[in-house]
Amino acid sequence: MARYGMALDYKNCINCKACEVACKEENGILLGADKHRIWVGVKEIEGEFPLLSIASNTFMPSQCQQCDNAPCQEVCPTHATYYDENGVVRVDPDKCILCSYCMNACPYDARYVDDRTVTVDKCNFCSDTRLARGETTTACQATCPTKVRIFGDLDDPESELSQVLREREHFTLKTHLGTEPKLFYLI
């Protein structure tokens, strides 16, 4: 029993997209622009040469926010979306009826239709791959060359994640919606 979360030291991201590749490889995500569990958002440089705003050019890795109060779970008519024992928001493909309500309800665009199972899929912190094998890291975290991602147990005060959240300022996305995300962006 844990409560998994992730911190993203997003300013370290170099947009190499190794995390996206690792996620696809580890979890067997199909190819295609719409088929992704995680992504790196690119904000282009603003302004015109020579007055370019270097500060505006950021890379923002993102994915399912693993909300503690997930709108996608709340709207699911068949409990196909559920919280597992580690607080990870997951989809049971046997119960998913593909009504797509969760895709509409998710404020983060974190869900897509997986053509392998013809059900809705999303990031589950590698719960049915790496964590199921007893590993303690996610694929995106393990592969990141600049150590953007810190995955761990929020309930364990000694975890690296808990420590970094105690020491560094951070924010969550669309906090005002009350979704209580478990992805923290380090400032």
Add this chain to the structure above:
Amino acid sequence: MDLQKIIPYRKMSLKELLIPENKFMAFVAVALTALFLIGVGIYLVHGHHAYGVTRQHPWGLLIAVYIFFVVSSTGLCIVGSFGDVFGFKDYMSVSKRAIFGSIVTILAGFAVIAFEIGHPVRMMIYNVLSPGLTSAIWWMGTLYGIYLTFMIIEFIFLVRNDMKRAKVAGLIGLLVGLAAHSNLGGVFGFLNARVVANGVFYPTYFILTAFITGIYLIFLMYGYKYRGQDFPSDIAKALTNFMKIQGLLLAILMFFETWKMLTGVYGGMPERADVIMHILHTKSFWLGEVLCGMVIPFVLILATKGSAIKKMVWASFIGMIGIFYMRYDLVHDAQLFPMQTLKIREYQLPPSFVEYFPSSTEIMIGIGGVGICLILYYLGTKLFDLDTMPEHH
């Protein structure tokens, strides 16, 4: 078991049943149903890839058509209930036909949604085995299932002229139908992330527009039945009353819409004001929703003081086109604003409104639903006496 004892129907040969008096309508109904079947065939081969829906716009035309049909059903249920549930004598003559209409429209809606939901059989199983009670879709679907059951029971009692039992079944069906329909509004109203849809508007708006749709449809049904001839006096009386009620309802709808748009734009709030401004720049809103759905019928009602019931049949046809646009737009508008989280450029263009246009398969299944509705309605008019009502009850 003798079916005739359960629900009295006209006995006729298959040939008699299948030879329609109006060849043109028969052709339209069969052609549309054929389109439906072709669309379903393509869907069964290609799945959702045959549709224009995307990750960012997962709900498309078929959701809109489903809503169109269930709004029609709820509306006809309300219209039919005036007579047999509430006992207003002036409306008694249209009850049976309206209740039958509510059954065929919801069946057409179910036929369409069955090919939008990815796993309809699984839905029936897990709706029962692991109900998601916080889901508006669960409540909407379940309540509509119960609603359909009571509508059928009510209709059976109506055909048997058992007005007492029809009244009880009708009241339950009406209440469950209103609950189901407002839950359908809640499906959109509960979307906290979609500012333009979130809130109390849709659950109430759905009931209001259902009533309006029901009146348009009752005009269409009787306009078709008495085409080229005068309405009988009892029908004319009911329709005249409904036309006046429609004037009031359309006025309320225009008032609602005006304030929805004003509050949406006011203050320039991101995600709300820009979406509303976008809607206000679309032809489908002004020509479809406003002109066809509200203004043309409303002007006719005002200009004739609610007496031109023959002209209202045509205005109702135009009104139904407007109602379709209302359904289509509400589904599309709710998804207009991209939910991108910092995906500024990678997988899509910089922030702009999400685009969607239905695929040919979606269009075939969507308008094909009308064909199913017409065929079921035709069979009903042949098999059942939809007009004779007992004098007193």
